[in-house]
Amino acid sequence: MKILVMHQVPYRKIDYQRAIDHGRHDVTYVGHPHRMADLPDGLRCTRLVLDPDEDLVAGVCARTSPADGFEKVLALSEFGIAEACSVRRHLGIDGPAPEQVELVRDKVRMKEALAGSGLRHPRFVREPSRCRPLPWTGRTVLKPRQGASSEDVTVHETARDALGAYWKLPDPGAFQLEEHIDGDILHADGLVQDGRLVDLAVSRYVNKPVEYAAGTPLGSHQEPHSPEQRAFAQRVVTALGIEEGSLHLEFFETADGERVFLEVANRVGGAAVVPLHEQHTGVHLPSHEIAVRLGLDRPATGRPSGRYHGWLAFPGHHLPEGTPAAITVPDSVRTHPCADRVHTLAPGRAAPAHVTYQEWEVPVFIEASHTDAGQLRRFLEECARTVTVDAGPQPAAERRVAA
CATH class of the missing domain: 3.30.470.20 (ATP-grasp fold, B domain)
Structure with missing residues (x-):
């Protein structure tokens, strides 16, 4: 099997050799220099190194083509699964649709998709109005719609305080507001x-x-x-x-x-x-x-x-x-x-x-x-x-x- 790995997670965290026989399969790793540097020296593979600040999707697509014959694309990072959809489309490989991937990346879309499931989730607002208050008044969480490690997440004592912080953001549309849950x-x-x-x-x-x-x-x-x-x-x-x-x-x-x-x-x-x-x-x-x-x-x-x-x-x-x-x-x-x-x-x-x-x-x-x-x-x-x-x-x- 010919496999393209979008290498973004530290190798020691994934240890691809435990799952992929690199002697049997044709494996290509692609990624930015700091990540490619952690591949084991003796690993049998092809290595495609992007420029340090190069866009991931553009860089991968510039170095690969459907003629390469890749059969699978692996992307195991939080910040690569959506990008892998574009790479698969470029290579003509089947895989999850972008709309499906969005449900596990976008914190608004995933809660919207739970509607009718009977599963409780925090009340949230994806696009607040400057003319109306939030539908709750107490502690409120302001967080990026896409992100990890709780970066840029803030908790405000009132919904009004959170709204004020939201409108001061340089790109408020990238954030969402949700009620704080005690527990x-x-x-x-x-x-x-x-x-x-x-x-x-x-x-x-x-x-x-x-x-x-x-x-x-x-x-x-x-x-x-x-x-x-x-x-x-x-x-x-x-x-x-x-x-x-x-x-x-x-x-x-x-x-x-x-x-x-x-x-x-x-x-x-x-x-x-x-x-x-x-x-x-x-x-x-x-x-x-x-x-x-x-x-x-x-x-x-x-x-x-x-x-x-x-x-x-x-x-x-x-x-x-x-x-x-x-x-x-x-x-x-x-x-x-x-x-x-x-x-x-x-x-x-x-x-x-x-x-x-x-x-x-x-x-x-x-x-x-x-x-x-x-x-x-x-x-x-x-x-x-x-x-x-x-x-x-x-x-x-x-x-x-x-x-």
Whole structure:
């Protein structure tokens, strides 16, 4: 099979070799230089490197043609699945329609598509009027219609405040307003094949994703999932017409136990979702997704750990850019029975200025597990309270400029 891979997710997150026999198949990777640089040196493949600032679709189309004989296009990034529709059309390859992909990318369209499904979601307004108030008055969320990692998401105490912020945006049409829902946020991760959930794990967040952008640590931990939660996830899959691939669904659970849809993505979750899902279930989600999308046999499932797994990331993007992080991790955290791995940035290294959950980029990243989900949660909450990440001393050159 001749396969074109739009390479956007760090290779170590996907590990294409686990699903694709590069000796048997003719594989071409295409992407921007920083991402192509992480392909293994000995990987048998063709490499098409775009210019650093080149448009993804235009660059791929300029370097490929229907005569190349590609049979499949793989795009596993949140920011590539829509673009892959254009590439497939250019190459004459069948695939999901842009309208279908929009349902798992556009936060307005996905909620509109749930109409009549019986699934509750936050009330929302896609295009507010300057002449009318919102149909609710309390706390309100302003968020991009397309985005990830809670970037540019803000929570306002009143609907009026949120409307004021909306009209001040340079491109308000790229944003939406929705009512704030009180409750825990959970994420369901799994695999869809022929429109049916064939694998699922449910995790509960420690702190809220929107708080991470402001500098609060964020994590999650797996817990036993109920038949009702699985049924909820399947109803979302069915209502949105998701036919295949990984599922990353976020939803609320309110104090009275009601489940409320938040948003969904047809790709693997970020942070440590992939390795911890594999430890808990034995399923390496990217490999199984690739097999399903290419029409190959799914890989063998490994042995589940018998434990619940979790992670906790401490951000550094809110620190002064270029300033090394001053990190304190108590011995009680490092030696705790739940702690599996504590990753910290090398001394003197600054965290990236952008929002990231990558364990090798954030100042502190903790992986933990326990046979009891409650014990695991208490440990992660203790870590969130006791581990500190502050701004360290400025580099000497910057101190001289400041002086």
